[in-house]
Amino acid sequence: MNETFVRESFLQERADSKIRCNVCERRCLILSGGKGWCRTRENRAGRLVTLIYGAISSMAANPIEKKPFYHFYPGSAAFTAGSWSCNFGCPWCQNFDISKTAPPPQGQYLSPQRFVELTEGTGCQGTSISFNEPTLSLEWSLDVFRLARSRGLYNTFVTNGYMTAEALSLLIEAGLDAMNVDVKGDATVVAKYCKGIDVEKVWAACKLARLRGVHVEITTLVVPTVNDSDSTLHGIAEHIVTGLGGMSPGT
Numbered sequence: 642m643n644e645t646f647v648r649e650s651f652l653q654e655r656a657d658s659k660i661r662c663n664v665c666e667r668r669c670l671i672l673s674g675g676k677g678w679c680r681t682r683e684n685r686a687g688r689l690v691t692l693i694y695g696a697i698s699s700m701a702a703n704p705i706e707k708k709p710f711y712h713f714y715p716g717s718a719a720f721t722a723g724s725w726s727c728n729f730g731c732p733w734c735q736n737f738d739i740s741k742t743a744p745p746p747q748g749q750y751l752s753p754q755r756f757v758e759l760t761e762g763t764g765c766q767g768t769s770i771s772f773n774e775p776t777l778s779l780e781w782s783l784d785v786f787r788l789a790r791s792r793g794l795y796n797t798f799v800t801n802g803y804m805t806a807e808a809l810s811l812l813i814e815a816g817l818d819a820m821n822v823d824v825k826g827d828a829t830v831v832a833k834y835c836k837g838i839d840v841e842k843v844w845a846a847c848k849l850a851r852l853r854g855v856h857v858e859i860t861t862l863v864v865p866t867v868n869d870s871d872s873t874l875h876g877i878a879e880h881i882v883t884g885l886g887g888m889s890p891g892t
């Protein structure tokens with residue numbers, strides 16, 4: 642185990658002889674010595690730790706449209722980093738080489754300070770945590786967001802939207818400005834292919850984010866024969882209109 646990346650995990654609670662992780666809606670119950678579903682959090686003698694604080698698998702200065710965000714600071718660039726693993730199990734993942742890789746990673750350690758320096762040094766207007774599921778990098782993201790906001794930079798997440806309301810609140814308080822949520826299909830598709838995920842909890846996170854003033858965009862990667870039926874795509878559109886209040890003026 643590479644101890645460089647180990648930090649106390651946020652949002653943990655004792656549950657009898659186990660620890661519950663409340664970072665994402667899997668809310669794993671983890672035995673001593675065990676790890677959560679995502680393999681990034683480990684119960685060490687009754688304390689939960691994250692194994693990926695500052696563990697960077699990939700990093701790049703990208704146009705904001707590549708995140709993708711189409712209605713948030715168009716024409717700007719976001720300095721983007723990702724880590725390892727995921728809390729979903731989608732078989733079609735485009736970033737499978739990092740999302741299906743369990744820590745301990747072979748990646749480099751990057752402090753939040755250095756990440757923000759690189760953001761400014763590359764002429765970017767903001768940050769983005771992306772590539773793998775950013776919720777798993779909660780603790781590092783919070784430190785990045787606070788620092789970036791204090792420097793006048795924006796902060797974004799490209800996410801599957803399965804963070805808990807508690808985690809989302811922490812992110813918003815730290816300076817999350819926008820998130821792009823990948824809604825992968827209807828309830829049946831998401832439960833089957835993403836391995837036991839409740840898509841209604843994704844929509845709930847989107848709704849909460851909007852209510853708290855976060856800019857939200859929805860993406861769906863259309864996978865032929867999996868989530869390309871009219872009913873699935875109409876259902877997603879219906880959720881956007883009725884649950885999220887449709888599109889913002891000018892979009």
Ligand code: SF4
Pocket residue numbers: 662663664665666667668669676677678679680681682728777
């Ligand atoms: S982040 Fe999610 S998948 Fe990972 S240990 Fe916590 S609840 Fe489980």
